[in-house]
Amino acid sequence: MKKILLTLLLLNSALLAEINVAVSYPFIAALTKTVGGDKVEIVTLAKGNWDPHFVVPRPSLIRQVSRADLLIINGGGLEIGWMPPLIRQSHNRHIQPGTKGFLDLSQFLTLIDKPTSVSRANGDIHPEGNPHYVTDPYVMPKLANAIAQRLSEIDPDHSTEYQNNATTFEKKWQINLARWEKEMAPMKGTELIQYHELFNYFLKRYGLVSVGNIEPLPGINPSSRHTLELIKYMKAHNVKLILQDVYHSSKTAKYIAEKTGAKEILMPHDVDAVHEADTLTHLYDTMIKRITQ
Amino acid sequence: MKKTVLTMALMPLLLSAESTYTNYSSSFNQSAFVPDVSLIIDGSYVNRSVSDDEMENYALAGSELPEYNEFNANSGLNLNYAELSLHSDVDQAFTLDGVFHFNTEGVEIEEAYFTTTSLPWSFQLKGGKFKSSFGRLNKQHQHVWDFADAPLVYNAFLTPEGLNHIGLQLQWLAPTPWYMMAGVEVMQSGKEGSFVNESFTDGTSNTEVKAATEPALYIGYLKNSFDIRDATILFGLSAAHGATKTADDIGVDGFDGKTTVYGADLLVKNYFDSYSYLSWQSEVLQRDTSGDNTTTLAAVDETQRGAYSQLVYAYNQNWRTGLRFDTIFHDSQELDPDKMRNRYTAMLEYNPSEFSRIRAQYAHNSAFTDTTTGNYKDIDTFILEINLAIGSHGAHSF
Incomplete structure (x- = not known):
């Protein structure tokens, strides 16, 4: 009986979720959940307490990327060491870079600390600039809007809901920003x-x-x-x-x-x-x- | 003289072009389309308990198991290869990869293949010359291996080059909750190893034994993986089947038959944090060969089995160490078919960064015999290997 209930529950949530979203890091999952609500089913590929540069491209992650309708990444080279093999082995044509199902959040921001010269003698540097923009709370509303925009393109039926969620988030976030300031x-x-x-x-x-x-x-x-x-x-x-x-x-x-x-x-x-x-x-x-x- | 005049005549033209229209070249700048390029160099110092000349008298015990020296072949210093890799999208439907091995003897196309990116229903097609996904180690390049050389059983059944031929590959990812991937490949036969396919004359009947119609090598595999907390379990079953038609040295008479190699692999890898892990990897391979030997007129039906098992511990990003046991443990043609012929290997690695590695490896090998007397010979090998990579960031698959 318990099992049947569980199955029904799972089935129910699967039916409700319209878009499968795979995201690289937990902060993107949090933003996507805020914007997408119950219209999205989210899997997070990396763990929040491990090094974001070195995520192990386990086959289980390949499976999760293969299932996704939308892949959202941090960008700025942070995933260079582990995301390409996942995308390649996912056999998923919907999330290839350059398609509607691939969203690189760094494209919406101007990265700081962009090196003027690039050499590995200076360590494992990011030529695109510092990719760790997650530590700045001010970037979040911009990213929420970018996610809402992309979710609307993939699922136009719920476009108003996504935009409203992003706007609500932005309003509430301003209060937080003022407090933190x-x-x-x-x-x-x-x-x-x-x-x-x-x-x-x-x-x-x-x-x-x-x-x-x-x-x-x-x-x-x-x-x-x-x-x-x-x-x-x-x-x-x-x-x-x-x-x-x-x-x-x-x-x-x-x-x-x-x-x-x-x-x-x-x-x-x-x-x-x-x-x-x-x-x-x-x-x-x-x-x-x-x-x- | 003529050249000088021409250059002088062109000089003002060139200069004026440069000074007046400085933007000329950047309008057609294509540098953004340069593919991802990387160069990997692998070199080693080798010290063996027997000299290189003596080494030629020893071979892996057992029938039809030739000794190969792909890497770390000579005592002293070796440049194993300089590997040049190119990778880029072709368009919205294909990507292209080229991997070239430069060594002192020349250049070899290690791999050159296209991969589709837009097939529906989780299919992917690959074509060209590529390393087969048979087993676990076969598709990995040498610099990804945990040890400086391949296990004995790989060298013996698949050659150190591995199953790496011209062919087509179709892979499918199943819509299961866990990772399940099935693949089939058809390939042209090789020039060495288990799947040689060449015509020769049957000396007794004076008729031609024709090579099988190419592609004559068929490969299939199924791989499954799931996680238990921070541990990943990956296991696979593989088979390769093809014609084996080998002419004797003089081209008259030989072996006319077929070979199947079966493989089972298991990997358990547990991560303690972002950098430290313990992994245990094992494979068992079996080779069945059947057919006729036109020299001896005898029917041949032989089976050989081999395996390796290795334990690798990464302490942090800088230090790794590992142990490997490998063996050929069955050969139906031998007097004592179940005699184990073993090798023990230990390695210690220091990685100054993600892009460089220094590895010390010691192996005690008691699997080789003197080819004339048939007596076993213990061989000890010490290898100090350096591996360096420049260029685009190589992201390795699991």
Whole structure:
């Protein structure tokens, strides 16, 4: 009986969901859910607490991409190491780049930190610019509108609903933005270091200054020489904050904190990166709470 | 002299063109259409317990199992290959891939194939010269392998080149809740290994044994995969069937028959975080060969079996280590058909970045015999391998 009920329930949800959407990261899932409501069935390919650059292209993900009517990615080269084989092996003609079923959100934004020269001697850099725009809450309404626009093209029957949802989101989001602006105001001008250039958008938005990275080059593990230089600089300039991401080892950050008396903060970079950051609003709430405390 | 005059005459023209219409070349700039290009170089230092000259006297024990030296062939320093890869969309319906192996002997088309991107019902068609998706290791390039060389059973049954011929491939992804992929391939026969297909003269009756009509090699496989928490399980069944018509060295008499290779593979890979994992990968292969030997006039019906099993642990992005056991464990033609002929391999890797790898590998091989005396010989091999990649970011499949 329980089984039948479950089957009916599943069947029901399958019938209600009109569009299968596969998204690369949890924040895109949250946005898509907000805009698409019960008209979309969403699968998230990456986990929020793992390195967004290195997602394992497991065959189960191939299956999820093959089922999708729409694939939404972060873009800016963040998925370059794992999305191409998934798309290739999905045998899904509806989500190939250049089709209606493929949406690259970075196309709607201007990326910062675009390098003027590109060489792998400088680490695993992103030639398109810094792809970690998720840390800036101000980009979200723009992305919600982009998703609403694309959902409307795929499913014109519910176009008004998608547009309305995006507009409602934008209105509510403005209240959040105003609150966060106020909460972050005292932090303006604060100098800090971070593990990877993961929070540049957040820092730029609220006027904080990143003076160094724990990794000597993007994608390269910490070296003792670089760490010692960093400690020397932090002592000389009285830098008291370290932003550590959730997926790299925090060993070096702890060591630096111990040597300099700086505070090490575990910062979420996406929805579900830490337990409290379970929604888009809670993501920024958590980031701001942790950095201001 | 003539050239100089011409150049001088053209000079003002060129100069004026450059200074007045600076935008000329960018109007027709095609650089945005350059395909993804990458170059991978693999080199090694090899130290063996027997000299290269001596090595020629030893071969993998058993019938018709030739020794191959595709990679790390010589003692001392080797440049295994410089692999140039090109990839791009052709149009909205096709993508094109070219993989070329440059080595000191010349250039080889490793792969050159098109793939469709717009077939309905989860079908995909591939055509050209490509590595078959038979088994687990066959379609992977050497630089993706966890060890510097292929298992004995791959070398013996499929050649180190693997099943890599001109052909067509059709793959289908089933609409199941888990990953299930079925594929069929037809290929032209090879020049080496289990599926040679050539005409020769039967010396007894003086009639011609004709090569089978090409394409004479048929391959099929079914692969399934699902996740249990952070572990992925992938298992596959494969079969390759084709004509085996091999002329003796002088072109008169030979073997007239057919071969089937069956394969079963299993991979269990558990990720602890974004970088650290433990993987266990195994394959068992069986080769059945039947037909007639026109020299001895004997009917041939033989079966051989081999397997490998390997455990790889990635500690973080920089360090990986692994162990491999591989064996030929059945050969129906031998006096003692179930004698196990084994090799043990261990490796340790340091990856300074995603684009470079240094690997030390040690192997103890007791699967080879002296071809004249038939006595087994233990061979120890140490390989220090370096692999470097430049160009477009190579995203590897699972």
